[in-house]
Amino acid sequence: MPAPALATVGSLCQDVPSRFEGPHLGSDRAETELALTTMTNKKMSGASDHNILVVDDDADIRLALEMLLKYEGFSVWTAKNGREALQRLELETTAGNRASLVISDVKMPDLDGLGLLEELSRRPNSPPVVLVSGHADVPMAVEAVQKGALDFLEKPLDQNRVLVSVRGALRQGLLTQENQTLRAKLADRYPLVGTSAAMEELRSQIARAAVVVAPVLITGENGTGKEVVARNLHLASNRATGPFIAVNCAAIPAELIESELFGHEKGSFTGAFETRVGHFEAADGGTLFLDEIGDMPLAAQAKVLRALETREITRVGSTVSREVDIRVVAATNADLAAAVEEKAFRMDLFYRLNVIPLRVPPLRDHIEDVEALSAHFLADLAARCGRAKIGLSEDAKALLQTIAFPGNVRQLRNLLEGAMVFSAGDQLAATDLDLILRGGPALASPTSASAAAVGGEIFDAPTFEEFKNQSEALFFRRKLEANGGNIKRTAEDLGMQRSHMYRKLERYDLRR
Numbered sequence: 001m002p003a004p005a006l007a008t009v010g011s012l013c014q015d016v017p018s019r020f021e022g023p024h025l026g027s028d029r030a031e032t033e034l035a036l037t038t039m040t041n042k043k044m045s046g047a048s049d050h051n052i053l054v055v056d057d058d059a060d061i062r063l064a065l066e067m068l069l070k071y072e073g074f075s076v077w078t079a080k081n082g083r084e085a086l087q088r089l090e091l092e093t094t095a096g097n098r099a100s101l102v103i104s105d106v107k108m109p110d111l112d113g114l115g116l117l118e119e120l121s122r123r124p125n126s127p128p129v130v131l132v133s134g135h136a137d138v139p140m141a142v143e144a145v146q147k148g149a150l151d152f153l154e155k156p157l158d159q160n161r162v163l164v165s166v167r168g169a170l171r172q173g174l175l176t177q178e179n180q181t182l183r184a185k186l187a188d189r190y191p192l193v194g195t196s197a198a199m200e201e202l203r204s205q206i207a208r209a210a211v212v213v214a215p216v217l218i219t220g221e222n223g224t225g226k227e228v229v230a231r232n233l234h235l236a237s238n239r240a241t242g243p244f245i246a247v248n249c250a251a252i253p254a255e256l257i258e259s260e261l262f263g264h265e266k267g268s269f270t271g272a273f274e275t276r277v278g279h280f281e282a283a284d285g286g287t288l289f290l291d292e293i294g295d296m297p298l299a300a301q302a303k304v305l306r307a308l309e310t311r312e313i314t315r316v317g318s319t320v321s322r323e324v325d326i327r328v329v330a331a332t333n334a335d336l337a338a339a340v341e342e343k344a345f346r347m348d349l350f351y352r353l354n355v356i357p358l359r360v361p362p363l364r365d366h367i368e369d370v371e372a373l374s375a376h377f378l379a380d381l382a383a384r385c386g387r388a389k390i391g392l393s394e395d396a397k398a399l400l401q402t403i404a405f406p407g408n409v410r411q412l413r414n415l416l417e418g419a420m421v422f423s424a425g426d427q428l429a430a431t432d433l434d435l436i437l438r439g440g441p442a443l444a445s446p447t448s449a450s451a452a453a454v455g456g457e458i459f460d461a462p463t464f465e466e467f468k469n470q471s472e473a474l475f476f477r478r479k480l481e482a483n484g485g486n487i488k489r490t491a492e493d494l495g496m497q498r499s500h501m502y503r504k505l506e507r508y509d510l511r512r
């Protein structure tokens with residue numbers, strides 16, 4: 001969106017020479033109009049979509065800016081001071097119009113530019129502000145930017161500079177808007193449901209942890225919502241628009257963990273056919289979520305500690321170290337302090353990760369949230385399978401209050417999911433839940449590969465491959481349930497490597 005011709009006009013006001021003799025833009029309307037209409041300037045594309053509010057107590061400057069911006073195709077509103085500007089914005093909002101940008105003078109009677117900026121920064125979805133001052137000095141510019149101004153222009157105004165600033169501010173405004181929408185959308189995908197005192201406390205801890213970059217260690221039993229907490233923490237931080245990279249440390253075979261975390265160069269080991277960026281690099285500018293950190297092999301722990309300390313990583317097979325800007329959030333259901341005692345976990349890494357400890361309570365400690373959680377899951381599950389909304393009968397609600405939930409929120413979700421499959425009406429009854437609780441048809445996952453495996457239907461599988469998948473899914477689901485959702489114990493029970501077990505669970509969608 002270049003504005004080359006404007007440069008030839010010179011300045012918008014005051015004593016900067018232009019190729020026009022006599023009064024400058026901003027001091028004579030006829031001259032200004034002539035200057036603007038004789039220009040062969042290409043207008044900013046999409047300008048007509050934007051309303052810009054010009055605030056200045058000097059009528060000439062207001063007019064000059066208005067004409068310049070209108071010439072560019074913008075729709076322009078004007079106000080004489082901050083107070084009037086706020087009133088105009090409110091009026092326009094009520095009428096369904098939105099300002100894309102405010103260009104405001106600093107020195108004005110009745111709410112000056114800095115005051116206006118402060119007011120706007122307190123209101124959600126406010127337009128970005130560019131300040132203009134004839135009395136500009138560095139401290140004031142710094143103060144303005146600290147208070148959230150996007151740019152600071154000095155009088156006499158240069159038209160090119162004005163347009164460059166407008167363009168930048170609009171771009172920034174659009175980005176901010178996009179980010180806000182994106183954030184809201186993402187937060188929607190990972191809601192932290194529950195209004196109990198325990199959940200409120202957790203929420204306030206998340207909010208406090210979100211404003212710093214120190215590592216966070218989330219602990220809690222299986223299925224309590226550790227990953228939901230980690231995602232909410234990321235979304236509440238100023239890295240929200242950066243990447244959130246979740247790494248399940250237990251699912252990576254020990255021999256591959258270094259290359260998974262730090263990446264590798266092509267040919268650095270057998271099987272390294274391509275250069276690969278590791279999770280640390282992928283999380284640059286965002287959050288790295290090291291899930292099941294208690295299962296990280298000791299050798300990898302040493303390397304992770306080094307990376308956290310130096311904020312640098314080196315890909316396997318490379319000699320070049322790369323800086324990474326990441327916020328580390330780790331989670332575990334293991335007792336890491338005990339693992340440190342047993343020398344299964346490095347003490348120095350434990351202390352480095354445990355700077356901000358967040359404990360997610362087991363569901364039995366906030367059982368009062370079961371109803372809200374159930375409503376949330378039922379709505380979500382119904383939407384997923386295109387069913388009408390489904391509620392809970394009073395006896396179902398009462399029954400839910402009596403369950404111990406060793407598998408916590410995940411178990412609740414699975415229970416509801418199972419019961420939903422066998423309920424026909426618009427309400428889940430206690431009998432539907434009971435059916436699942438007694439280990440009836442629910443032993444088959446109502447979702448994914450094992451959906452058809454209810455009762456003897458597994459034998460109806462159309463192919464041998466499908467039959468094998470369904471039986472395998474059923475087997476793992478049953479074993480997992482027998483171990484209260486504890487993956488480590490299930491793996492031990494089955495004599496399987498934990499990373500192998502995780503891959504199976506992920507394959508059959510058994511870890512939601």
Ligand SMILES: Nc1ncnc2c1ncn2[C@@H]1O[C@H](COP(=O)(O)OP(=O)(O)OP(=O)(O)O)[C@@H](O)[C@H]1O
Nearest residue numbers: 191192193221222223224225226227228409410512
């Ligand atoms: N407070 C909550 N609000 C909404 N959903 C929740 C909440 N807590 C947990 N969940 C849901 O419960 C399931 C398990 O949560 P999550 O995966 O975060 O648990 P976890 O503690 O990481 O489990 P694990 O120890 O097995 O890794 C997910 O489907 C998640 O969306």
Ligand SMILES: [Mg+2]
Nearest residue numbers: 226227291331
């Ligand atoms: Mg988890």
